[in-house]
Amino acid sequence: MRIQHSISVPEDIDNGIRDLLAGVGAQPSEHTGNWRVPDHSLDSAIGILERRKIDFRLLYNIPKGEGFETETAAAYLCLKSESEANPTDNVPIILEPMEGLSVLANSELIALISAVTPDLIWGPERKDGLRELEHAPLLPDPVELADVFSKDQGKTGIWLIGHDGQEFLTDRNIEIIRTSGAAWSDKYRFESETFPVLSTLIFRGKVIDLMLQHGVEFAAPPIYLRKQPKTDDH
Structure with missing residues (x-):
């Protein structure tokens, strides 16, 4: 089964962050907040965002038809x-x-x-x-969720959960x-x-x-x- 990872980030991230993501092989999709990330660069892309405390969501794209009823x-x-x-x-x-x-x-x-x-x-x-x-x-x-690597609760009680996308x-x-x-x-x-x-x-x-x-x-x-x-x- 071919798994494709994407990372969803705020659309207003600055050009410096965009350059860093592109530098590890990530590519912006038509939707400007989503970046396709090669498997070998996933940890690097996540590290870039975590170190700069940028909210993101990891999307775990499994092609429909492979393992789905x-x-x-x-x-x-x-x-x-x-x-x-x-x-x-x-x-x-x-x-x-x-x-x-x-x-x-x-x-x-x-x-x-x-x-x-x-x-x-x-x-x-x-x-x-x-x-x-x-x-x-x-x-x-x-x-x-299959795995969680970060948890952050906001003042309203809503959580931002970093997870493996599954x-x-x-x-x-x-x-x-x-x-x-x-x-x-x-x-x-x-x-x-x-x-x-x-x-x-x-x-x-x-x-x-x-x-x-x-x-x-x-x-x-x-x-x-x-x-x-x-x-x-x-």
């Missing part, structure tokens, strides 16, 4: 900002708002996925033709995503600890496939999670 596939979407698209193009569009943690979409996108996202509720249409997601179910269980869904989480089409995740779990984190929407693989088949564009490829492995009795 169709019914359990689910992923985060790397959405373009609402400032990057023209909602009047009359093509399905899903975007990240410039403020807040919600999701924006036009009527074409909502109509496209409505049959496979029965539990999503969208707000009224704005002047620019976009509608904001008002409700999606919350996952019942935290997303499980994220796993419990059976209950998979069932919610399968029946609802998408659901919010707001917690990580590592070993016996649970960490509140910024909410992120996870989409069912079939919903993502439908979007891709109709030309919906993302800032970067979806980041797939995996089904939680069964633990062997010892």
Whole structure:
């Protein structure tokens, strides 16, 4: 299985940091906050960011179709900002708002996925033709992490977790995503600890496939999670 690593960093990092990342072989993707990192340079890239106390997230990109079952596939979407698209193009569009943690979409996108996202509720249409997601179910269980290398809790109680990028869904989480089409995740779990984190929407693989088949564009490829492995009795 070919694993591809990316690092997501703030878009406003200075040119000096960009030069250092490029110097270890990292390459910026179309989405300016994501950098593809060769396996041999991963530790160096992480070190550059940690030493300068720059917030980052390690993305563990496993190509869909390798180790995934169709019914359990689910992923985060790397959405373009609402400032990057023209909602009047009359093509399905899903975007990240410039403020807040919600999701924006036009009527074409909502109509496209409505049959496979029965539990999503969208707000009224704005002047620019976009509608904001008002409700999606919350996952019942935290997303499980394989390994954690840093933890930092902010003043609001939200944690920034540095981890190896491997994220796993419990059976209950998979069932919610399968029946609802998408659901919010707001917690990580590592070993016996649970960490509140910024909410992120996870989409069912079939919903993502439908979007891709109709030309919906993302800032970067979806980041797939995996089904939680069964633990062997010892």
